[in-house]
Amino acid sequence: MAQEVHFTSSGIIEFEKKSNIFALISKEINKDNEDWVAKPFEEYKKNNPQFKAAKSTLKFGNNKTLFTPLEDEEKRNNFFNTEMANQNSTIYTDFSTGMSTAQKAVFEQTFLLKDTTRKINWKITDETRDIAGYPCRRANAIVMDSIYVVAFYTDKILITGGPESFTGLPGMILQVALPHENVSWIATKVTETPIPENEIVPPKKGKTVNNQLFRETLNKALKDWGTWGHSYLKAFSL
Structure with missing residues (x-):
């Protein structure tokens, strides 16, 4: 007798984001700042872990998702705080309409990006693995x-x-790695459970912009920041 294949349609996924802090900081050190950054960085490496972990959840159901970062205690009061290791976005996606609403904390300002979902040209391979069961x-x-x-x-x-x-893949993404950016996300637990509709709703606070206006605002604010500005731009745009 063939076993019936079970599909999960609603629940909560717990994610862990892991960042290689040493590698991220090393990329920002150059001839323009090494005189005042290199020595403190060597001291930092002696007293801090190489990798930082941050938690988040993804609620899903009724063809919608809500990605929510959990509070990050390590983000505060850190001279070598690198933005790529932080989590600044709460993201609601409605796959029935192809629209998303992303609340992004950028320095002291909060933006509310309302636009179509990102189009990604994926190439599926034959490699497989088990993640969170x-x-x-x-x-x-x-x-x-x-x-x-x-x-x-x-x-x-x-x-x-x-x-x-x-x-944009034919199923739920449970792991993402950006090898050259030294960060990754992996599902540590999937809980299959009904999610009330009022728990998957878009965030509402922030200055409303679309993706183009958001990028223009960031480019203007960070244009004189050099390599640091480029890394901030990538982190805020992911």
């Missing part, structure tokens, strides 16, 4: 013109979402 298949892509993405998705969860704004 689900069989997953690998896919690769390039986003933001130059960022290489490795993702693993499962077709046993029907909604085509994922952490942050990574979507």
Whole structure:
């Protein structure tokens, strides 16, 4: 007798974002700042862990998702705070309409991005692995013109979402790695449970913009920041 295949349609996914802090900071050190950054960085490495972990949840159901970062105690009061390791976005996605609402904290200001979901040209491979109890298949892509993405998705969860704004595969994305950016997200637990509709709703606070206006605002604010500005731009745009 063939076993009936079970598909998960609603629940909560717990994600862990892991960042290689040493590698991220090393990329920001150059001839213009090494005189005052290099020595403190060596001291920092002696007293701090190489990797930082941050938690988040993804609620899903009724063809919608809500990605929510959990409070990050490590973010505060850190001279070597690198933005790529932080989590600044709460993201609601409605796959029935193809629209998303992303609340992004950028320095002292909060933006509310309302736009279509990101279009990612994925290339699915034959590599597989199990993640949080689900069989997953690998896919690769390039986003933001130059960022290489490795993702693993499962077709046993029907909604085509994922952490942050990574979507568009034929199932739920349970792992994302940006190898050249030294960060990754992986599902540590999937809880299958009904989610009330009022728990998957878009955030409402912030200055409303679309993606184009958001990028223009960031470019204007960070244009004189050099390599630091480029890394902030990538972090806020993911």
